[in-house]
Amino acid sequence: MAGTTSKVTLAKGLNMGLRKAMEADDKVLLMGEDVGKLGGVFRITDGLQKDFGEDRVIDSPLAESGIVGTAVGMAMRGYRPVVEIQFDGFVYPAYDQIVCQVAKLHFRSQGRIKMPMVIRIPFGGGIGAVEHHSESPEAQFAHTPGLKVVTCSNPVDGYWMIQQAIAHDDPVIFLEPKRQYHAEKTELDEDATPAPLFTSKVVRPGSDATVLAYGPTVKTAMKAAEVAAGEGTSLEVIDLRTLSPLDLDPVFASVRRTGRAVVVHEAHVNLGLGSEIAARITEECFYALEAPVLRVGGFDTPYPASRLEEEWLPDLDRVLDAVDRSLEF
Amino acid sequence: MTHQDTGFGPDLVEVFGPKHEDGGPELIQLLTPEGERVHHPEFDMEFTAEELRGFYRDMVLVRRIDVEATALQRHGELGIWAQLLGQEAAQIGAGRAVRPNDFVFPTYREHGVAWCRGLDPLHLISLFRGVDHGGWNPHDHNFNLYTIVIGAQTLHAVGYAMGMQRDGVVGTGDPDRDAAVLAHFGDGASSQGDVNESFIFAASYNAPVVFFCQNNQWAISEPIERQSRIPLYQRALGFGFPGVRVDGNDVLATYAVTQAALQRARDGQGPSMIEAFTYRMGAHTTTDDPTRYRLSADVESWKLKDPISRLEVYIKRNGYADDAFFADLAEEADQLGHALREGTKAMPDPKPLDIFDRVYAEITPELAEQRDAFTAYLSSFEGSH
Ligand SMILES: Cc1ncc(C[n+]2csc(CCOP(=O)(O)OP(=O)(O)O)c2C)c(N)n1
Ligand SMILES: [Mg+2]
Numbered sequence: 110m111a112g113t114t115s116k117v118t119l120a121k122g123l124n125m126g127l128r129k130a131m132e133a134d135d136k137v138l139l140m141g142e143d144v145g146k147l148g149g150v151f152r153i154t155d156g157l158q159k160d161f162g163e164d165r166v167i168d169s170p171l172a173e174s175g176i177v178g179t180a181v182g183m184a185m186r187g188y189r190p191v192v193e194i195q196f197d198g199f200v201y202p203a204y205d206q207i208v209c210q211v212a213k214l215h216f217r218s219q220g221r222i223k224m225p226m227v228i229r230i231p232f233g234g235g236i237g238a239v240e241h242h243s244e245s246p247e248a249q250f251a252h253t254p255g256l257k258v259v260t261c262s263n264p265v266d267g268y269w270m271i272q273q274a275i276a277h278d279d280p281v282i283f284l285e286p287k288r289q290y291h292a293e294k295t296e297l298d299e300d301a302t303p304a305p306l307f308t309s310k311v312v313r314p315g316s317d318a319t320v321l322a323y324g325p326t327v328k329t330a331m332k333a334a335e336v337a338a339g340e341g342t343s344l345e346v347i348d349l350r351t352l353s354p355l356d357l358d359p360v361f362a363s364v365r366r367t368g369r370a371v372v373v374h375e376a377h378v379n380l381g382l383g384s385e386i387a388a389r390i391t392e393e394c395f396y397a398l399e400a401p402v403l404r405v406g407g408f409d410t411p412y413p414a415s416r417l418e419e420e421w422l423p424d425l426d427r428v429l430d431a432v433d434r435s436l437e438f
Numbered sequence: 439m440t441h442q443d444t445g446f447g448p449d450l451v452e453v454f455g456p457k458h459e460d461g462g463p464e465l466i467q468l469l470t471p472e473g474e475r476v477h478h479p480e481f482d483m484e485f486t487a488e489e490l491r492g493f494y495r496d497m498v499l500v501r502r503i504d505v506e507a508t509a510l511q512r513h514g515e516l517g518i519w520a521q522l523l524g525q526e527a528a529q530i531g532a533g534r535a536v537r538p539n540d541f542v543f544p545t546y547r548e549h550g551v552a553w554c555r556g557l558d559p560l561h562l563i564s565l566f567r568g569v570d571h572g573g574w575n576p577h578d579h580n581f582n583l584y585t586i587v588i589g590a591q592t593l594h595a596v597g598y599a600m601g602m603q604r605d606g607v608v609g610t611g612d613p614d615r616d617a618a619v620l621a622h623f624g625d626g627a628s629s630q631g632d633v634n635e636s637f638i639f640a641a642s643y644n645a646p647v648v649f650f651c652q653n654n655q656w657a658i659s660e661p662i663e664r665q666s667r668i669p670l671y672q673r674a675l676g677f678g679f680p681g682v683r684v685d686g687n688d689v690l691a692t693y694a695v696t697q698a699a700l701q702r703a704r705d706g707q708g709p710s711m712i713e714a715f716t717y718r719m720g721a722h723t724t725t726d727d728p729t730r731y732r733l734s735a736d737v738e739s740w741k742l743k744d745p746i747s748r749l750e751v752y753i754k755r756n757g758y759a760d761d762a763f764f765a766d767l768a769e770e771a772d773q774l775g776h777a778l779r780e781g782t783k784a785m786p787d788p789k790p791l792d793i794f795d796r797v798y799a800e801i802t803p804e805l806a807e808q809r810d811a812f813t814a815y816l817s818s819f820e821g822s823h
Contacts, residue, residue: 146731147659170629170665171588171657199587202631237517239546240571241586379804408808410797413788415517415568420790430815 113299120290122264122297123153126271127191131161137275138183140167140176141193141229150195151231151290173203180226181210189225191275196287197232198241204249211280212255226280227271231287232260233325233375234422237415244412245324245376250282251353251385258353259306260284262327264295266350269303277306284352286325309356311363315345318369318432321360321386323349326373326423333428344432352382360386361393368399369435373423378406400438403431454668461715464669464683468690471743473751481684483694487758493534493689494753495767497526497746500550502771503559506778507549507566511724515782516566520547524687524719527745528652530554531684531692532620532714535700538580539607539617543595546584547652548622555581559774560781569788588623589630592649595621596636599645599703608646609706618646618703620696626657628673629665637709641678646703648696649674649711652686654718659731671713679709686714687745717743790816 117125131137139154145168148155158166169176173194180190194200200207207228214222234243251258257279261267267285274281304310312327313334322330327348334344345363349355364370370390372383383404390402405423413421455462466481485493504522511519522529529550536542536554544551549562561574565584572583585591599619602608607617627633628651640647653670655662666673674681684695692714699710717740721728728737753759794801794809801809 142657143659145659148730150658150725168660168664171626171660172629172631174631175629201587237568239518239566239568239586408793408812409805410793413793414565414570416787417790417793418568421793426819427815430818 115297116294117264117268117297118291118294119261119264119267119285120151120153122268122295123261123271123285124155124157125297125299126268127154127157128160129268130191130272130275131157131165133272134189134275135165136187137189137191138165138167139191139193140169140180140183142169142171142176142195144168144193149193151287153229153285153290154193173199173201174206177203177206177211177228181206181214181224184224184226185222189227189275191227191229194228194230196238196242197230197244197246200228200230200246207250207256207282208253212253215279216255223278224280225275225278227274227283228280229271229283229285231290232284233286233288234412234418235288235325237418239415240412243415243418245374245407247282247284247352247374248376248381251382256280256282256353257307257351258282258284259351260286260324261350262286262289262322262324262348265297266348268297268299270306270350273303273306284324288325289328307351307354307356309347309349309351309359311345311359312348313344313346315343315367317343317367318371318435319345319347319360319363319367320428320432321347321349321370321372323352323374323382325375329423329425329428330373333425333432336425337429337432342432342436349382355386355389357386357389357393360390364390364394365397368397369432369438370398370402371405371428371431371435372402373405373428373431375407375422377409378404379409381406400435403435405431450668454672461683461685462669464671465685465715466682466691466695467685467688468694469688469748469752471687471748473748473755475752478691478694481691481694481698483690485690490749490753490758491763493530493693494746494749494759495770496530496534496550496553497689497749498767498771499774500526500530500553501746502775503549503553503562503778506775507563508720508724510563510779510782511566516563516724517568518723518725519566520723521718521720522547522549524717524740524745525652525654526550527689527749528686528692528714528716531686531689532622532650532696532712535693535696536580536620537617537700539615540620540700540704541580541582541595541598541617542620542622543582543591543598544584544622545591545624545627546586547624548584551622552581555579557581559778560785563778563782564785567782567785569785589627589632589636592621592623592627592633592636593639595619595647596640596643596645599640599647600643602646603643608704611705616704618648618700620648620650620700622650622652624657625651625653625655625662625665625670626660627651628670637674637677637679637711640709644706644708646706647709648699648703649709650696650714651711652714652716654686654716656718656722656728656732658722658726659728661732669713671711674711679711681711681713683713683715686716687743687748689745689749
């Protein structure tokens with residue numbers, strides 16, 4: 110069909126997805142700091158207030174607990190609030206509302222209260238920012254029963270996953286790799302049929318080792334796979350996409366073939382998603398493993414000043430180093 | 439509708455009057471935008487020519503720091519910069535009212551206050567360059583690190599003030615001993631839970647803290663109306679302490695009001711709030727584009743209230759400084775600009791292994807292991823690049 114295919118950035122894909130969701134259901138509301146007139150500091154909500162009005166695209170007072178807390182009330186009243194947290198490091202004033210209220214209301218009310226809320230958080234580093242603008246808080250939410258946590262790594266997933274998250278009846282923490290917002294454009298076919306939301310995806314087949322990534326590190330993993338291919342090593346790359354629940358069947362299938370797995374995320378290694386994934390792989394694929402599951406991530410320190418962030422963040426070399434260590438084990 | 443009709447007391451307009459774009463009749467002013475010296479029944483003060491020149495010099499030099507840093511960001515030397523343009527009087531007035539024993543909790547925009555506390559501006563530059571998260575020792579300057587999480591520092595300020603109470607440095611009557619805390623925040627920050635909780639704690643314990651809110655009319659793209667229906671300073675009363683609104687573009691009034699509020703606090707009379715009514719003349723930060731959300735006409739009208747030019751007019755008209763003063767100051771500003779540019783370019787980058795230092799009082803064995811593995815990893819590249 111003509112006119113439904115275009116080349117878009119992640120920012121544009123998300124913007125189009127939000128627009129689609131708002132057109133499809135007039136209960137969908139956007140709330141957050143600077144999301145209205147400005148269109149958000151990353152312009153993800155650009156133009157939406159103009160087209161859907163101030164009742165549906167709400168510039169909120171500067172208070173994250175206030176934003177999420179009032180979104181709870183909106184959800185109880187039948188709305189589907191999509192909350193924008195301006196940067197990862199600013200979600201914590203809302204942390205209490207998220208883990209004590211948003212996550213538990215369905216359970217506490219025996220399912221009588223639905224919480225179809227999406228909390229969008231630009232996350233991850235590499236943009237040369239000051240403190241609190243480059244963090245990866247996913248494990249803190251994935252650790253909380255009642256919340257679902259997903260992350261898109263590319264424009265096409267951004268477009269589909271945000272719509273799926275909004276249509277989903279449970280609260281979803283939706284993590285967007287901010288470094289990718291305005292990076293490459295990808296061909297988006299709006300008539301395609303997307304994969305279900307809570308599924309992971311093999312994004313590059315390979316046979317020697319399996320590299321698991323999500324959000325910003327998918328790109329790193331793909332580059333590593335390319336370099337490794339040049340050196341005669343075949344890496345399979347899986348984009349996890351969903352962090353809670355995890356969809357590990359494709360991972361197990363892969364590791365049973367390769368016998369080796371490396372998990373890559375920007376978040377701290379200690380008790381990061383990689384720890385859970387390594388445990389599950391060990392439980393499911395113990396006899397297929399040729400090496401321990403290795404984790405590559407941010408060091409267990411606060412996020413450093415930006416002049417050091419490229420050292421702190423897992424990069425191509427650190428992924429390849431882990432792959433080598435796995436192969437040589 | 440009036441209170442007789444509803445039983446809920448007077449309505450807002452009855453109490454607060456109509457909204458005043460210019461700050462309204464409560465605005466405390468000692469120097470008009472035209473550079474006329476006016477008097478105030480409670481906060482009047484006399485200033486010597488030397489003091490006036492001092493304020494002027496401070497404002498000119500911090501504006502220069504701001505202009506240089508903005509240019510350095512444009513040239514790729516800084517990751518980002520938060521401009522103070524237009525807020526020089528609010529910051530110098532407040533900063534000069536602080537005494538050595540007082541302690542200041544800034545936001546991320548308090549470059550003028552930092553200047554008054556004797557901080558080398560290169561410390562501010564290194565933060566925005568991404569060299570460190572704040573390279574100065576807060577205890578050396580009685581000036582905390584910048585706080586970027588909106589509002590968090592107001593609670594720290596109250597706690598610090600509660601510590602002062604326990605240390606017996608409040609209300610002793612000894613001017614060399616008594617101290618107070620100055621807590622900075624913005625109009626947007628006034629919505630945060632932390633800020634409102636800090637008001638509660640300060641009132642509850644009668645803490646020696648002055649809440650200094652620079653209402654620059656904007657929180658990134660959101661105008662003050664999104665945060666408050668009433669003048670911000672009026673909120674203080676509801677929490678149980680007094681509040682005033684000062685012309686934040688008038689360095690004399692800001693100084694007079696802040697030093698009175700700090701003195702109250704040092705004397706043991708408890709917290710108060712100052713709303714410095716000002717305007718953010720620049721973008722929120724160097725990454726912001728304010729043309730998307732505000733009218734240039736508004737910015738133009740605030741240009742007429744510029745804090746530096748009004749003091750310049752006053753000084754010149756009354757002969758409080760000679761031509762040599764202005765020429766010397768221009769020279770001094772140029773030298774400062776030069777020093778900032780050179781200092782920035784000469785700034786050493788932090789070293790990768792610095793990442794592991796000082797996460798804890800003493801590095802844990804676990805983290806030391808991680809550091810050692812990273813050291814080995816880095817040395818595996820030696821010679822290969
Ligand atoms: C908790 C938190 N939420 C959001 C932000 C992002 N942010 C940085 S500055 C700002 C606006 C602050 O406005 P205001 O308090 O008026 O201070 P100003 O920038 O005008 O000096 C916002 C929303 C932040 N730093 N911290
Ligand atoms: Mg402001």
